[in-house]
Amino acid sequence: MTGYAHPRNIWMKRLITILFSVAIIIIPSNLGTALALQQETGPTYIIQSGETLNEIAIRFGVTPDEIIEANALTNPNALDIGQEILIPGLEGITGVLTSKIFPFGTSLTSLLRQNKLPLSDMVKLNRLTSPAEVIAGAAFLFPVTDEQNQRIEIQTLQPGSSTLETAIHVGVSPWALVENNHLLGSWDVLPGERLFTGYSIEGNETEQQHSRSISINNLPLIQGETLQISIIASEPLTARGTFNGQPLHFFSDGDLRYFSFCGIHALAEPGAYPMEIITTDNAGRTEHFEQLVLVSPGFYGHQTVYVSAESLDDDVIAQEDAYVTPILLNITPDRLWEGQFQYPIDEPCVNSLFGLRRTYNDGLLNFYHSGMDFAVCAPNLNIYAPATGKVIMAEELIVRGNAILIDHGWGIVSGYWHLSEFNVSVGDTVQPGDLLGLIGNTGRSAGPHLHFEIIINGIPVNPQTWLDLTFP
Template sequence: MRRASIGLILATSLALAQSTHVVQPGETLYRIAQQYGTTVERLEALNNLSNPNQLRVGQTLRLSGQPPTPPVNRRTDLPTPIEALEWPRQTLQGNVAVLRFSATQAVPGQVRFLGSTYPIQQNRVLLPIPALQAPGIYPVAVELEGQEIRLEIQVVAGSFGRFILQLPPDRAALLVPNTLRAERAKVVGSCDWNRPQQWSGNWKKPVNSNRITDPFGTRRSYDQGATYSFHEGIDYGVPVGTPVRAPADGVVGLAQALFVRGNGVTIDHGDGVCSGFWHLSKILVKPGQRVKAGDLIGLSGNTGLSNGPHSHFEIRIRGTPTNPALWYYAAP
């Protein structure tokens, strides 16, 4: 028994000392994360994976270190007080392109991108890339006082899975277009886009689980594949009653039963960034309540349009859903 225990400790220490892992037949990112004492989201970030369910046999995964910093474009031919402007050379579908200004004072202005306008806040702009945005190069207009700067952002495709979901008749009846639009408007409208930034540093996971049952961006069909939408957040497979906690500081925007999303909570984190938590069995906060990262906001459940107990977590930037995984390790 003693010899076996020593062998187990040595094997564990050796595994943790590895910096890479080669994917073997039948392995999943969840199992690999368990083996090395890490998380699926961290492996996603370290290896720039858009779909944790799609691995290749023989693929080499990084296990440690910091997520790679994407290459940036840089311009210095800008009016004072701007010293430089940086933006990513390419951004994955569903991720966030961040424009950063180096300046001696606050830069006034706004940015137009994909038909929407975004203010310059704290000398940066968060540009959400829709998960269904076609790959390509798109223009960006930076409007400063009396001057317009033209840029381009390249959107690259992610490797997202496709699900055809079978719902019980009583739950399928929830898919009413007018109801879906009205509920989405309520969710988006629950956050004040002019609120100053509330969070600081990287975000926390809202549930203590490493089991992702449905990642962000999965293409979904509820009508046998005739049409597809996409999954707007991350689903964690947890039992009913699992504590759900605030991932970052903010103000509760919405806390009520919804038709499709079940018992739901939104948190306004400022700078147009809002998080959402759906299908709860119990809501433990009220609108207007200030919360800190780690505060209990509800208990997971299976309410609304749900086909099993889980906790849904999403992040929207001015109404556009973005991949929450990177916010745990590289929050803007």
């Protein structure tokens, strides 16, 4: 019979229709949930002050639109400091992406070993093509997870020692040492490389007895600033080194701490410079640290100055520098100063900063300002010693005018130009606050003021840093 449908068939068709309709509703919902879950997996980044979405996108090699889509941002121009956003396109990487400064003395290999990071993650995050690109002072991206704990350094592989001997020496399994340090085998490590373990080792006094650490006070280094290298050792040692081919002089304060100071020239080209440090203890154990160190620009301004033409003569400048430089390079081994340097005048007011690129007399000379100038703001013209030291020069010069140099030891010298009167003589030992002389207008000067310098191994550095911070 045509046109007739059995009630059971009608019921089945209705049931299928209902189920199909429900499926249409449910499946997109599940797909949306799956996509959302997929989007929510991956590393996140915490927005820092001053950052824009474009800058973040460039840093991670993605587009702003990809970040907007991954985070469902409704107003990408209203990012909050501290806001955590998902970074797409970094499959396999988890945790919070943090920007850190690469320390001196750490290789890419030891960084990966200590933090349990795969090389592929660091290469992808920082777009590395060679381990040599790891420059001390450069910023690198670093994933941090909740369960991530740094491994503990136990030993630097010594020349003539094997991984097996090292493992036995520190009391760990050689197989665990291979696994914890991502080694292909017990043979896959070179002398001088740092080794780590996943747990602390009680009674490991031998390694602690021979430990030494090297740190740099401020990374990245900055044009015109002070470089301080510190070595903390557990037993006496000797240290030597170079920075960009110039020798580093190390001195000890008698407490198994060793320091070297170096001036970064204000006109140094920004970039990476080689640093090498070699330490040797009394038993002849030597550690060799060699790495490129980043020097960043100081972003100094410009100033036009008009002075007497005689003080701008190239021959006069060269002759005066040839006379003063040997005095500055006579480095003495005793540190005379203690604590922070004091301001050299009463009521200090600065009218010209260190590092300014200067044009003298409409281009007759182009140079930079090697100190900071204090105008006369106090009811006196007094100039005081900022720290303990010994007077090594006090005389009249053409460019510097009436000038004083004070040796504070360890290569640190302070300078005072353009004085009207001297109150000290060469050989005098001065204490903080002792009267050195009076502010004047002698030499290359455009008016009464004190030109104040801090000079390290012959290189002027920003004196404000020594007035603000305590060295060492």
